[in-house]
Amino acid sequence: NKQVVLRDYVSGFPKESDMYVSSSTLKLKLPEGSKGVVVKNLYLSCDPYMRNRMSKLDYESYVDSFKSGSPITGYGVAKVLESGDPNLKEGDLVWGMTGWEEYSILNSTQALFKIHHTDVPLSYYTGILGMPGMTAYAGLYELCSPNKGEYVYVSAASGAVGQLVGQFAKLLGCYVVGSAGSKEKVDLLKNKFGFDEAFNYKEEPDLNAALKRYFPEGIDIYFENVGGKMLDAVLLNLRVHARIAVCGMISQYNLEQPEGVHNLMQLITKRAVMKGFVVGEYYHLYPKFLELVLPSIKQGQIVYVEDVAQGLESGPAALVGLFKGRNVGKQVVVVSRD
Numbered sequence: 001n002k003q004v005v006l007r008d009y010v011s012g013f014p015k016e017s018d019m020y021v022s023s024s025t026l027k028l029k030l031p032e033g034s035k036g037v038v039v040k041n042l043y044l045s046c047d048p049y050m051r052n053r054m055s056k057l058d059y060e061s062y063v064d065s066f067k068s069g070s071p072i073t074g075y076g077v078a079k080v081l082e083s084g085d086p087n088l089k090e091g092d093l094v095w096g097m098t099g100w101e102e103y104s105i106l107n108s109t110q111a112l113f114k115i116h117h118t119d120v121p122l123s124y125y126t127g128i129l130g131m132p133g134m135t136a137y138a139g140l141y142e143l144c145s146p147n148k149g150e151y152v153y154v155s156a157a158s159g160a161v162g163q164l165v166g167q168f169a170k171l172l173g174c175y176v177v178g179s180a181g182s183k184e185k186v187d188l189l190k191n192k193f194g195f196d197e198a199f200n201y202k203e204e205p206d207l208n209a210a211l212k213r214y215f216p217e218g219i220d221i222y223f224e225n226v227g228g229k230m231l232d233a234v235l236l237n238l239r240v241h242a243r244i245a246v247c248g249m250i251s252q253y254n255l256e257q258p259e260g261v262h263n264l265m266q267l268i269t270k271r272a273v274m275k276g277f278v279v280g281e282y283y284h285l286y287p288k289f290l291e292l293v294l295p296s297i298k299q300g301q302i303v304y305v306e307d308v309a310q311g312l313e314s315g316p317a318a319l320v321g322l323f324k325g326r327n328v329g330k331q332v333v334v335v336s337r338d
């Protein structure tokens with residue numbers, strides 16, 4: 001059983017060498033009386049929050065640290081080989097928390113969703129039909145209540161979450177601008193995902209000026225994925241009654257000291273709301289979300305771009321690549337296609 005193991009706790013930028021691939025033998029058998037499952041892992045999801053788990057956390061977080069010297073875990077798509085849960089049987093497909101390894105014995109099925117729709121690519125359950133999809137949906141619909149015609153800005157806009165936020169907002173009739181870190185990504189935003197405008201934030205010496213150019217009347221909704229200087233610039237460009245969904249702050253995850261934010265007083269001036277959220281509190285909306293998104297995929301109203309790395313061995317590089325912007329679209333690792 002090949003596994004991706006965390007070598008040691010990480011500080012600063014994660015490196016490929018912070019993890020290694022090892023082989024061990026695993027008896028593919030559930031312990032007597034277990035309500036869990038044995039699964040074969042098919043697709044693994046690379047997600048920015050996993051960086052947090054690579055540190056030895058000495059503060060309260062919504063996730064636990066990985067165990068140094070042990071295989072890492074994360075979201076994935078897997079096939080059930082043996083089940084002690086009456087709701088799952090051999091051959092069923094599931095998505096949820098699993099190990100970064102070829103096969104996993106999961107002691108509980110609580111963090112697993114059974115997959116009922118297989119007429120879409122299975123890897124989508126690591127992205128548009130899984131955790132990132134629910135994140136885009138919850139953050140935009142539940143926190144920001146978008147209205148037709150409103151001005152929406154999304155950062156890290158070509159990624160797993162961002163590409164969906166923009167497309168959902170377009171379907172609602174909003175004016176949508178996204179930023180990303182390369183020309184290729186900016187082209188995707190405009191030509192594939194249908195954003196009204198997009199720009200490469202790395203080529204903008206003055207983010208405030210850039211936002212003023214794209215939002216001469218200001219921003220109603222900001223979907224925050226990056227934090228730091230971008231947030232400060234957005235705060236200077238809010239409209240009255242603006243909403244900011246604080247989804248993530250990837251620019252801060254590898255810093256020893258997070259940067260300060262200077263323009264929070266704008267929240268008062270603009271009577272704006274800034275709210276953080278964690279997707280885990282919204283999974284009760286998953287069936288409703290599927291009803292919206294499955295037909296949209298099938299009718300081509302929503303498209304989804306993935307960056308697919310082949311083989312478990314490519315996992316460490318794919319994961320750390322998120323923090324260099326190497327992924328174009330949702331970063332997935334294929335362990336096995338069936």
Ligand code: NDP
Nearest residue numbers: 048159160161180181225247248249250251277278279325
């Ligand atoms: P992405 O697919 O967008 O991948 C990460 C991207 O972030 C990179 O490709 C890169 O794109 C960008 N990035 C990396 N470093 C920086 C930096 N220093 N400054 C600006 N941009 C940077 O990831 P996801 O869509 O999976 O996640 C997006 C955000 O959503 C993250 O902040 C994540 O933590 C958060 N999240 C929060 C959840 C919640 O429950 N609150 C759940 C899921 C995700 P580029 O080339 O454009 O720089």
